[in-house]
Amino acid sequence: MSARDVVLGRVRRALADVPREETPEQVPVARSYLDSHAPADAVELLAENLADYRALVHRATAAELPGLIAGLLAAREARSVLVPVGLPESWLAAAGGVRRVPDEASATPHALDAVDSVVTGCAVAIAETGTLVLDAGPDQGRRRITLVPDHHICVVRVPEQVVESVPQGLRRLVPERPLTWISGPSATSDIELDRVEGVHGPRRLEVVLLAG
Numbered sequence: 001m002s003a004r005d006v007v008l009g010r011v012r013r014a015l016a017d018v019p020r021e022e023t024p025e026q027v028p029v030a031r032s033y034l035d036s037h038a039p040a041d042a043v044e045l046l047a048e049n050l051a052d053y054r055a056l057v058h059r060a061t062a063a064e065l066p067g068l069i070a071g072l073l074a075a076r077e078a079r080s081v082l083v084p085v086g087l088p089e090s091w092l093a094a095a096g097g098v099r100r101v102p103d104e105a106s107a108t109p110h111a112l113d114a115v116d117s118v119v120t121g122c123a124v125a126i127a128e129t130g131t132l133v134l135d136a137g138p139d140q141g142r143r144r145i146t147l148v149p150d151h152h153i154c155v156v157r158v159p160e161q162v163v164e165s166v167p168q169g170l171r172r173l174v175p176e177r178p179l180t181w182i183s184g185p186s187a188t189s190d191i192e193l194d195r196v197e198g199v200h201g202p203r204r205l206e207v208v209l210l211a212g
Contacts, residue, residue: 034165035165035167035168036128036164036165036167036168037128037164037165038164039127039128039164042127042159042162042163042164043127043158043159043162043209045127045128045164046125046126046127046130046156046158046162046209047209048130049127049128049129049130050130050184050207052130053130053183053184053185054184054185054187054197054205055130055184055185055205055206055207056204056205056206056207057206057207057209058072058206058207058208058209059208059209059211060208060209060210060211061210061211061212062090062210062212065090065091065155065208065210066090066091066092066093066094066095067094068208069091069092069094069095069119069153069155069208070092070094070095070096070098072153072206073095073098073116073117073153076116076117076151076204077116078098078116078117078151079097079098079099079116080098080099080100080101080114080115080116080117081095081098081099081100081101081115081116081117081118081119082101082102082103082112082115082117082118082119082141082145082149083100083101083102083103083119084103084120084121084138084139084140084141084145085102085103085138085141086137086138086139086140087119087120087121087138087139087141088139091119091155092119098117101115103141103142103145105142107145109144109148112144112145112148112149113148113149115148115149116149116150116151117149117150117151117152117153118141118145118146118149118151118152118153118202119153119154119155120134120139120140120141120145120146120152120153120154120155121137121139121140121154121155121156121157122134122140122154122155122156122161123135123137123140123161123172123173123179124161124162124163124169124172124173125156125161125162125163126162126163126164126165126166126168126169127162127163127164127165128164128165128166129165129166129183130183130184131166131169131181131182131183132154132156132181132182132183132207133169133173133179133180133181133182134146134154134179134180134182135173135174135177135178135179135180136177136178136180142178143178143180146180146182146201146202147180147186147200147201147202148201149202150198150202150203150204151202151203151204151206152182152201152202152204152205152206153206153207153208154182154205154206154207154208155207155208155210156207156208156209156210157210158209158210158211182201182205184205185197185198185201185202185203185204185205186198186199186200186201186202186203187199188200
């Protein structure tokens with residue numbers, strides 16, 4: 001008997017008395033952990049934890065956002081930027097010299113790798129973990145466009161897209177959607193804890209906290 005058979009056998013025995021028509025939502029489960037540690041200011045905690053993960057955090061109003069994004073692209077000398085189909089046009093209104101690359105299913109990994117930056121929105125931002133969650137919504141695009149380009153600018157609407165904790169974030173998300181959880185730039189460490197960024201995704205993550 002394989003380990004797989006052992007595990008599946010235990011699952012089947014545990015579910016033997018559960019009616020087939022019963023769904024998880026029908027049976028309340030007592031949970032002893034805190035739903036949140038109730039930070040005094042979830043947006044400030046998010047900014048602090050994002051910075052701790054080496055993301056660069058910026059703040060802007062709606063009027064300031066186009067100029068800020070144009071400046072961030074210019075600072076990285078970006079000549080091209082990936083644009084999800086539902087990204088507000090105004091966000092890139094000041095980035096006149098940057099070529100717009102639409103998020104298309106036919107784009108190959110090689111083509112995406114040739115793009116300098118990507119700008120997206122997000123679905124939820126979790127303050128206690130400094131995590132951004134993307135769900136492939138219209139202003140976020142497909143998962144691959146945020147994994148291949150080396151520079152990702154993510155705009156978070158505050159405070160409405162910010163939650164305090166992971167349990168609160170999960171309640172806002174649709175589990176059937178493709179979720180991408182981002183905590184800082186892509187990074188890993190070797191056995192001597194030497195950090196290497198950009199191994200599995202962008203080396204540069206910039207987060208704009210958009211107010212108003």
